[in-house]
Amino acid sequence: MDELIERAQAGDHEAFGEIVQRTAPDVRAFIAAFCPSAAQIDDLAQETYVRAYQKLKGYSHEGLLVAWLRGIARNVVFEDRRNRRREAPLKSDALNALVDERVHQRTASSDVGRKVDSLKECLDRVGGTSRQLLEDFYVKEHTSEAIAQSLGRTASWVRVSLMRVKRKLAECVEAKLSTPRAG
Amino acid sequence: MQNTRLDELIVGYAEASLSDTDRAELTRRCQQDPQVLDRLAEETQSDAVIRELLHGGDPLAARQRAMRSIKELDQTASPRELGAAVVSSLKGEGTASRRPLRRSRPRKTSWLPFVAAAASVLVLVGAFFALRPKPPEPDRTAATVVEVVGTCELTREDGSESARKGARVLPGQTLTTAAQSSAKLRYADGTTLQLQADSSYSLLAAVQGKPGELLQGVVEADVAPQPEGAPFTIRTPHGLLTVRGTRFVVEAEAEGTKLQVSEGKVEIADKDASTRALVSAGGKAEIRTEGVLLRFLPTADAYIQNNVTQNDETLRVEDKFHDRVSYLHFRIAGIGTSTVRSAKLRLRVTNDPGSGTLRVFRGEHSKWNEETLSRSNAPRDGEAVGTFKGRMSKDNQVVVDVTSLIKGDGDITAIMRLKKGCNDVWFCSREGTHPPELIVTLGAEDAQSR
Numbered sequence: 001m002d003e004l005i006e007r008a009q010a011g012d013h014e015a016f017g018e019i020v021q022r023t024a025p026d027v028r029a030f031i032a033a034f035c036p037s038a039a040q041i042d043d044l045a046q047e048t049y050v051r052a053y054q055k056l057k058g059y060s061h062e063g064l065l066v067a068w069l070r071g072i073a074r075n076v077v078f079e080d081r082r083n084r085r086r087e088a089p090l091k092s093d094a095l096n097a098l099v100d101e102r103v104h105q106r107t108a109s110s111d112v113g114r115k116v117d118s119l120k121e122c123l124d125r126v127g128g129t130s131r132q133l134l135e136d137f138y139v140k141e142h143t144s145e146a147i148a149q150s151l152g153r154t155a156s157w158v159r160v161s162l163m164r165v166k167r168k169l170a171e172c173v174e175a176k177l178s179t180p181r182a183g
Numbered sequence: 184m185q186n187t188r189l190d191e192l193i194v195g196y197a198e199a200s201l202s203d204t205d206r207a208e209l210t211r212r213c214q215q216d217p218q219v220l221d222r223l224a225e226e227t228q229s230d231a232v233i234r235e236l237l238h239g240g241d242p243l244a245a246r247q248r249a250m251r252s253i254k255e256l257d258q259t260a261s262p263r264e265l266g267a268a269v270v271s272s273l274k275g276e277g278t279a280s281r282r283p284l285r286r287s288r289p290r291k292t293s294w295l296p297f298v299a300a301a302a303s304v305l306v307l308v309g310a311f312f313a314l315r316p317k318p319p320e321p322d323r324t325a326a327t328v329v330e331v332v333g334t335c336e337l338t339r340e341d342g343s344e345s346a347r348k349g350a351r352v353l354p355g356q357t358l359t360t361a362a363q364s365s366a367k368l369r370y371a372d373g374t375t376l377q378l379q380a381d382s383s384y385s386l387l388a389a390v391q392g393k394p395g396e397l398l399q400g401v402v403e404a405d406v407a408p409q410p411e412g413a414p415f416t417i418r419t420p421h422g423l424l425t426v427r428g429t430r431f432v433v434e435a436e437a438e439g440t441k442l443q444v445s446e447g448k449v450e451i452a453d454k455d456a457s458t459r460a461l462v463s464a465g466g467k468a469e470i471r472t473e474g475v476l477l478r479f480l481p482t483a484d485a486y487i488q489n490n491v492t493q494n495d496e497t498l499r500v501e502d503k504f505h506d507r508v509s510y511l512h513f514r515i516a517g518i519g520t521s522t523v524r525s526a527k528l529r530l531r532v533t534n535d536p537g538s539g540t541l542r543v544f545r546g547e548h549s550k551w552n553e554e555t556l557s558r559s560n561a562p563r564d565g566e567a568v569g570t571f572k573g574r575m576s577k578d579n580q581v582v583v584d585v586t587s588l589i590k591g592d593g594d595i596t597a598i599m600r601l602k603k604g605c606n607d608v609w610f611c612s613r614e615g616t617h618p619p620e621l622i623v624t625l626g627a628e629d630a631q632s633r
Contacts (some may be wrong), residue, residue, distance in 0.1 A: 013250060021246040029235040036231035042248070042447075049249040095196075095210040102224035119229065120236050138234040140592050143198050146520075159194040160187060166229060 333364025501607030539605020546596025
């Protein structure tokens with residue numbers, strides 16, 4: 001990665017593109033924690049990388065590049081949030097507005113980066129049917145009805161099973177967060 | 184029981200499948216119980232993060248978008264212009280390929296001393312505007328000609344005239360470009376349509392949305408995000424494209440309509456809307472008489488020669504002097520609930536022709552990339568999904584029917600092997616000039632899931 005960064009700092013676009021490709025999942029997941037709306041993640045991630053490119057020469061190789069990018073992403077997200085509130089009244093319904101506000105409060109008081117990293121590690125441990133359920137639901141974006149059909153189960157079974165997997169993930173994340181960070 | 188009910192409501196919220204009654208129930212419970220709201224917020228947040236961690240948000244698409252943006256920034260000559268370009272892009276101005284971002288917040292200034300003065304001015308201005316007749320609402324369905332090259336014609340109900348820069352094009356009117364000519368239309372929301380030579384585009388009337396019809400030719404569209412329920416649509420002689428704010432090129436030819444999406448997503452459907460697909464950034468699709476065709480390029484490809492992974496401009500297969508096996512990774516998207524009628528793997532024979540039996544297998548997993556692929560972690564052969572027998576001549580195409588490879592959306596791996604003792608062959612890889620293509624033809628949607 002260091003060599004890629006040096007090449008990108010020297011103006012090599014391809015090297016920067018490679019950095020984007022390698023870091024995008026981590027940066028996007030971080031943004032998603034602040035802003036669950038999938039439609040906005042693309043824009044915010046793109047803006048993050050444009051700003052990173054402009055600031056890249058000032059990057060000093062101290063600490064991880066992903067952490068540096070997440071710092072930029074945090075600023076982009078907060079700026080976007082302020083602008084949204086200032087410029088356009090929320091068009092979303094009462095439930096979405098409640099959820100948005102609560103997500104905002106949650107991100108203001110937690111180490112989002114560490115939570116995302118912990119969740120990533122916990123996800124890597126999920127296998128078998130649980131993994132299949134997660135991939136069908138989140139990656140293939142199948143509805144619980146569609147998953148139920150393919151598995152010969154009921155939609156309720158799928159929904160409850162998904163919640164169980166997520167609960168285990170949440171417990172795993174909690175356990176990791178309660179362990180002091182190494183170093 | 185209560186928790187199970189809440190679980191169901193929360194999953195329903197995540198997949199946007201709540202009925203009005205269920206939604207009202209969840210809203211009420213959130214309003215009454217902060218713990219329920221906290222739980223829903225936590226689940227929504229973790230849903231979004233899990234989705235990104237599992238899916239990766241298509242890192243290649245993220246790379247392409249970022250590359251386009253930085254190239255545009257670099258094209259500005261001086262730091263001052265660079266700054267201006269950034270500000271412009273933040274304001275959503277110009278023709279930058281990334282979608283317009285919301286305006287940057289102005290720098291904080293010490294504004295308090297101005298409040299009192301501003302308030303009194305506002306009272307006067309408010310009174311002026313209250314008494315002044317309201318200006319007419321801008322017609323959001325009309326467009327303006329902002330660029331004309333060569334000969335272009337605007338056809339209205341009362342006849343035709345030469346299209347000039349600044350001319351308004353209203354619903355029911357048609358803009359036509361002659362050979363070696365082009366024209367650009369811009370809507371009030373910043374959406375632009377670039378008509379290439381020999382093209383004809385009509386604006387259609389509608390209560391909501393911005394419908395148009397591409398009668399012939401090619402349009403490059405850069406569509407600003409559209410309001411919910413009021414999409415931008417383009418009808419062609421063969422089908423309908425529904426756009427949610429994106430960049431794409433559409434071409435209406437005699438035999439079909441071609442679509443290439445460079446950013447965002449476009450829904451493509453045939454004439455009677457019996458077959459439809461969602462085409463994402465980097466995707467290509469066609470509407471033809473036989474159905475909707477989706478074209479996929481490999482997201483990764485490489486071959487393993489003996490025990491060494493090779494990632495060059497070729498994909499080689501052999502089981503004679505060398506052991507060479509090729510791997511192709513595709514990210515299939517947009518099929519949704521449509522039925523796959525056929526899938527063809529199209530390969531171009533490059534430097535070394537061959538002959539014999541080429542066999543294609545489904546890879547048992549697709550968790551590899553060109554950097555990590557090795558003999559030890561390469562996917563093993565799953566079911567055989569296609570075979571080609573015969574000569575594979577240099578610069579010719581080899582087409583293998585791999586219909587059973589496609590089970591729906593998601594990542595897949597195709598493994599290519601040549602039968603033992605056959606004459607080895609080299610195909611062009613994705614790094615070469617004629618990359619492999621996977622062409623998926625869709626039929627009508629599964630009626631049960633519609």
